[in-house]
Each structure stands twice: as structure tokens, then as C-alpha cells.
Amino acid sequence: MSAIVSLVRQDDYEPQAVAAAYAEACELAGFPDVRGKSVLFKPNILLGAAPEQAATTHPAVLRAAIRHARSKGAARVLVGESPGFQVGDQAFRASGLLAAAEAEGAEWVDFMEAAKLDAPRGKAVKSFQVARAALEADLLVSLAKLKNHTLMGYTGALKNLFGCVPGLQKPGFHLRFPDAAAFALMLNDLAQALAPDFAVIDGIVGMEGPGPGSGYPRKVGVLVASRDPLAADRTACRVVGIDPDAIPNLKDGLERRAWISSDAEIELRGAPLAELRVHDWKPAPRRAKSSLPPFLKDLAVPRPWFDRASCVACGACVEICPADALGLVDDAKGAEGRSVRVDHGACIRCYCCHEVCPADAITVRRLKPRGASRSVKGAGRETAGS
Numbered sequence: 001m002s003a004i005v006s007l008v009r010q011d012d013y014e015p016q017a018v019a020a021a022y023a024e025a026c027e028l029a030g031f032p033d034v035r036g037k038s039v040l041f042k043p044n045i046l047l048g049a050a051p052e053q054a055a056t057t058h059p060a061v062l063r064a065a066i067r068h069a070r071s072k073g074a075a076r077v078l079v080g081e082s083p084g085f086q087v088g089d090q091a092f093r094a095s096g097l098l099a100a101a102e103a104e105g106a107e108w109v110d111f112m113e114a115a116k117l118d119a120p121r122g123k124a125v126k127s128f129q130v131a132r133a134a135l136e137a138d139l140l141v142s143l144a145k146l147k148n149h150t151l152m153g154y155t156g157a158l159k160n161l162f163g164c165v166p167g168l169q170k171p172g173f174h175l176r177f178p179d180a181a182a183f184a185l186m187l188n189d190l191a192q193a194l195a196p197d198f199a200v201i202d203g204i205v206g207m208e209g210p211g212p213g214s215g216y217p218r219k220v221g222v223l224v225a226s227r228d229p230l231a232a233d234r235t236a237c238r239v240v241g242i243d244p245d246a247i248p249n250l251k252d253g254l255e256r257r258a259w260i261s262s263d264a265e266i267e268l269r270g271a272p273l274a275e276l277r278v279h280d281w282k283p284a285p286r287r288a289k290s291s292l293p294p295f296l297k298d299l300a301v302p303r304p305w306f307d308r309a310s311c312v313a314c315g316a317c318v319e320i321c322p323a324d325a326l327g328l329v330d331d332a333k334g335a336e337g338r339s340v341r342v343d344h345g346a347c348i349r350c351y352c353c354h355e356v357c358p359a360d361a362i363t364v365r366r367l368k369p370r371g372a373s374r375s376v377k378g379a380g381r382e383t384a385g386s
């Protein structure tokens, strides 16, 4: 199956320039016919960081997407997302994406209303509960962000669709599939069943280092678009020097026959990839296999570390942790008089806590042997400040 992937250079988020670049990317990649149809855009909101943090699809890209769909005759334009941790519409507002949708008159849809999605070709999961809106829209567009991801290595068009799973159902999948390879199968089962019609990756400013929430904004200067989300993702990886075969869901995707089955099937259009290439992209922290004895796991597999001074005791990490490994406890040394207690024996290293922390209080790194003395509550358990 061949796939066109467009690469359009865009160096900043100046709205008119983004709109022109977005339209060009769509035209080059063969944007589907949306006349008289409903189009649902699924941006990446994650935890609702400000746009300049590069954790979320930029509002200028969403505005360009809405305008472009309208200009092509879409009857309804919808926008929806379910971040990992959500309090009201706080994340939607902080990201600037709700305001962008409102300014363009698009409908914001509730992703918490779920419906069953069968995944008959699923390798790991045969049915999901997903946002009803994603099933009811005529066309689904993954409006992703180019970022590192500490668990998967990279997140873009395919991984972005995990946000179609409502709210706190997501951590349950981390518990069922703690290993990155198994998690990748589930992600692709979901993406294959959702069958998005188009993908655009906002790589104008991406996120390198410890993404998807706590990495470093990095100008890449590109919009990537394709009808084939796997082809878009593999191309975006090549732009920033990530080996797509090292990303479990991008490797598995080639075997599915749902999208491209080799990079040779990609036809690039637009700016030459070689001219866009970023040569010193900082990778995500390496994650070793977790099938290790517990005493080696702490040394070999990066774990979450909690900074007591930065923690605002919001409880987001506690709520999202699929392994019940976290708790908020009274702690006079905590900035808010409380801090996070961690049971590292129970932790499955999914890094959901790291994704949702609004205060950058969680880092992911390996334990240094001498750091074992920080444990304060018995084997494998400690309080924030580690």
C-alpha cells in the first residue's frame, strides 16, 4: 500500500503562515473529500500545558485545521480529546485549544461519553470503549504533536489516538500492558479499529528529551501530513533522527497491512527531508526491559522521582497511577505540607504520573546505587523528595 507524506516547512506559529502551510500540507498529501460531512479533529492535549511548552498540538494548527476543513465544504467541524487527567475543562483551556475551537466556531465534543468499538483484527485487544464522537463523525483526523515519549520513545499520529479512550480508562491499559511492546500492540489495535482518515503532525516546535510532558521544546520547523498515520509517524521520526524501527508501535504497524508495510512505499512531497533533518535531537530516556528481578529493576529500569519542593500536592499522579503505587501523605517538608509516597515495588514504570504532573515535579531516571539510602518507609517505598 503506497502512501503520500507531505513535508511543509513552517518555522513559527504566526497564524496566517500556519494556515497557508497547513493547507499546502493537506493538498500535497491528498486531503479527503469532506464536502457535506462531519470532521472530527483529535488534537493532543495531554495534561493541558501552555502552548509554548510544546506538550500539546498548537492552537494555531487547530485553527488552521478548522478553517481548512470548512473551506473544503465540511458540514460540521468537531474537536475533542480526553487527556489522561482532567478536572473540568482546565486542560482544554490551559492548552489554548478550547479557545481556538471556540474562536473558529467549531463544536467541542465530550469524549467522556463512550461507545463500544470492536477491534476484530486486534492482536491484544478485541474491543474498546472509545469516545462516541470518534465513531459517529464521518471523518477522524489525528492532529498530533511531534514528541518523544518516555515509554514508547516517540508519540505522533498513531499514539495520539489513545486519547479517544475516555479519561481514567487509560491507566487500566497501562496495567494490562506494562511492557512497551505489548502496549504498542494495544495502541495499534485501537488505531486500526478507529481507522483515522488523515493525520497531521505539528512538528513546528516538537518536544525532545523526557517527553511527552516534561521534555524540552525544540524547533523542528515542519508540518507532516498523510492519509496514512503510520507513514506520517515514520517520516516524522526520520526528520528528527529517531529510528522508527526502534519505536514498538511503528515497527508493529508495518506488519499489519492496514497501512504501509515498508518505508519504500512512502512517496514524499514538499520540502526535501534532508533539508528539514534535525541532527542533534535529544532522545527520550532509555527504558530497559522490565522482566528483571525486583532488586535489579530499580537499577536497570528508569523510575519516577518526585521532587518534594516542586510538588503542589494536586493528586493527579495518585489518581492516574494504574498500579496504586502512589499516595499523598502529610509531610512537613513538602511544599504544601504533603508529599507523594511511592511504592516502587508496585510501580510498573508506565510513567503516567510523569505525563500528568502539572508542576514538573516528576523526573524519570535510573536509581544510582547509593540513592537506596533515600528509602524511608521500608523496602521499595519512599516519599516525595526522592
Ligand code: SF4
Binding pocket: 304, 317, 320, 321, 322, 323, 324, 325, 326, 346, 347, 348, 349, 350, 351, 352, 353, 354
Ligand atoms: S508510580 Fe508512576 S510510573 Fe509507577 S506505576 Fe504509578 S503512574 Fe506508573
Ligand code: SF4
Binding pocket: 306, 310, 311, 312, 313, 314, 315, 316, 317, 318, 340, 353, 356, 357, 358, 359, 360, 361, 362
Ligand atoms: S508530583 Fe506532580 S502530579 Fe503528583 S501530586 Fe505532586 S504536583 Fe501533583
